[in-house]
């Protein structure tokens with residue numbers, strides 16, 4: 001529960017995720033002021049115009065002079081050098097956090113490059129998003145009833161960790177901590193693999209000689225399975241490469257499973273197929289029930 005203390009929050013990168021968090025923190029009263037720096041001047045102008053930020057900073061260094069909490073919300077590939085810059089000149093920031101979808105590689109490199117400052121760095125990842133990008137797509141309710149994973153370690157400053165937990169709670173999220181490796185393995189399976197599969201399916205069908213018919217007759221099932229193939233290709237290129245090992249392992253396990261299923265179809269083994277579909281339906285139904293409860297705030 002909020003104790004009413006307000007913080008000055010600064011964002012490096014004000015797109016879908018940065019913009020959504022900025023909106024949520026303003027609405028909840030957690031942020032006394034919100035500032036941002038983005039390499040795209042149009043994104044900053046739009047954020048100002050939409051009232052998502054109060055001030056556009058001229059540089060990362062200038063931003064860090066004025067904020068209690070600094071949030072890095074740029075594409076994964078840009079995070080390493082920006083976090084290191086932020087940690088080397090933290091200004092008045094009590095904590096620095098990020099929202100990147102892959103944690104292990106980034107954290108190890110940051111700790112190697114800036115060991116002294118790394119204690120106030122609390123790596124984070126909201127498990128909520130959309131196939132859309134940019135500040136105009138931001139949504140104050142994006143994180144409500146969603147989980148946020150933080151990956152602190154024994155070096156992390158408890159005060160910095162507490163502040164980041166409080167910030168996400170103010171945005172309506174439930175915070176959970178885990179190690180970077182566990183995070184990257186779980187997310188490879190639940191997020192990165194499904195995105196690769198959706199892109200692969202659409203690409204395979206788009207290359208088909210009967211492509212026009214396929215897209216003409218595709219409907220709800222195809223739409224639901226492939227929504228995430230409309231996500232930003234550059235973001236997903238970065239994520240796939242940043243989490244390469246865990247993603248390869250998930251992909252290999254999945255390919256084996258798919259081949260088993262293929263062999264049942266080839267062998268006309270209806271019983272084996274039905275068993276897989278039955279157990280899959282039961283797992284999916286249970287997940288859907290849990291998700292609905294979470295979205296109603298019941299868990």
Ligand SMILES: NC(=O)c1ccc[n+]([C@@H]2O[C@H](COP(=O)([O-])OP(=O)(O)OC[C@H]3O[C@@H](n4cnc5c(N)ncnc54)[C@H](O)[C@@H]3O)[C@@H](O)[C@H]2O)c1
Nearest residue numbers: 013015016017039040074075076078100101129130133134
């Ligand atoms: N989109 C999702 O569903 C989702 C969910 C959870 C986490 N994430 C992670 O959040 C981060 C941001 O994703 P997003 O969807 O908000 O992307 P986005 O494209 O909507 O926003 C990124 C912003 O960062 C800016 N930017 C890019 N490079 C920069 C640089 N070098 N310096 C300063 N600003 C720079 C861009 O101009 C843009 O405004 C990514 O690391 C992504 O992996 C995304």
Ligand SMILES: O=C(O)C(=O)C[C@]1(C(=O)O)C=C[C@@H](O)C=C1
Nearest residue numbers: 101126127128129130131191228
């Ligand atoms: O809902 C979507 O469109 C998303 O892709 C969100 C999603 C996910 O895979 O669930 C994508 C990337 C993130 O790092 C976290 C969440």
